[in-house]
Amino acid sequence: MSVTERVPAYFDHLIDGFRRGTVGRSVHLGHWDDAAGRAGEPMRPGEFERAQARLDEIMLEMADVRDGQAVVDVGCGFGASLQRIDEGHRHMRLLGVNIDARQLAICRELVPHRHNALRWVLADACALPLGGASADRILCIEAMFHFTSRRTFFLEAGRVLRPGGTLALLDLLKEFFGDVNRKLFPPTRPYALDDLRAVLGDARFRRHRLRRTGRRVYRLVAEKG
Numbered sequence: 576m577s578v579t580e581r582v583p584a585y586f587d588h589l590i591d592g593f594r595r596g597t598v599g600r601s602v603h604l605g606h607w608d609d610a611a612g613r614a615g616e617p618m619r620p621g622e623f624e625r626a627q628a629r630l631d632e633i634m635l636e637m638a639d640v641r642d643g644q645a646v647v648d649v650g651c652g653f654g655a656s657l658q659r660i661d662e663g664h665r666h667m668r669l670l671g672v673n674i675d676a677r678q679l680a681i682c683r684e685l686v687p688h689r690h691n692a693l694r695w696v697l698a699d700a701c702a703l704p705l706g707g708a709s710a711d712r713i714l715c716i717e718a719m720f721h722f723t724s725r726r727t728f729f730l731e732a733g734r735v736l737r738p739g740g741t742l743a744l745l746d747l748l749k750e751f752f753g754d755v756n757r758k759l760f761p762p763t764r765p766y767a768l769d770d771l772r773a774v775l776g777d778a779r780f781r782r783h784r785l786r787r788t789g790r791r792v793y794r795l796v797a798e799k800g
């Protein structure tokens with residue numbers, strides 16, 4: 576099976592929506608700082624997009640992205656997270672990885688600041704076409720549940736990160752994929768957090784912080800030993 580044949584089908588609609596201007600560049604959930612106070616209230620115009628941007632901001636803080644780094648975004652969607660880094664940092668080497676050539680075509684429409692390099696590559700997260708110890712940061716935002724093996728992805732991330740480099744990811748737990756979501760997001764691979772801890776050790780990550788948001792989502796930052 577070629578990489579493109581494994582593109583999740585819901586992206587047909589998202590790409591169409593992006594081209595028509597009804598879908599934004601971010602393809603992930605959002606973060607509400609005032610979530611408790613807003614529970615049950617109808618969404619205000621632009622609120623979801625602001626919450627998506629806030630989530631990107633949190634992920635970049637977690638990853639400790641700084642000027643001068645080589646950053647790889649695996650499962651990069653339409654390129655929103657790398658666009659944010661390009662806007663806020665200098666002398667960056669930014670690389671987006673995706674299995675979908677159509678999404679990468681959308682990413683390639685982004686023009687980076689002249690002090691940054693921005694590249695996009697068609698590849699599978701479980702076979703990254705990158706040299707060992709070549710990246711300072713790897714991001715993976717709401718994409719890992721699609722990969723054929725989370726274990727293989729962690730081993731790949733561990734290989735590609737330089738010692739002291741950081742993997743920052745957000746992933747969805749199996750509780751997310753009930754009812755409607757199961758139809759929207761096939762195929763998905765449910766995962767237990769205990770399995771994950773063992774894999775992190777095998778991939779030679781020496782420290783990690785894991786934060787669960789409710790029953791369905793977790794964020795992880797792990798440092799390569």
Ligand SMILES: C[S@@+](CC[C@H](N)C(=O)[O-])C[C@H]1O[C@@H](n2cnc3c(N)ncnc32)[C@H](O)[C@@H]1O
Binds near residue numbers: 582601651700723
């Ligand atoms: C929910 S989207 C998240 C996109 C982006 N990270 C964001 O937050 O806007 C999941 C992304 O993972 C990509 N993807 C799925 N399977 C993949 C794989 N095996 N290797 C690389 N990318 C993959 C999809 O094409 C899509 O771009």
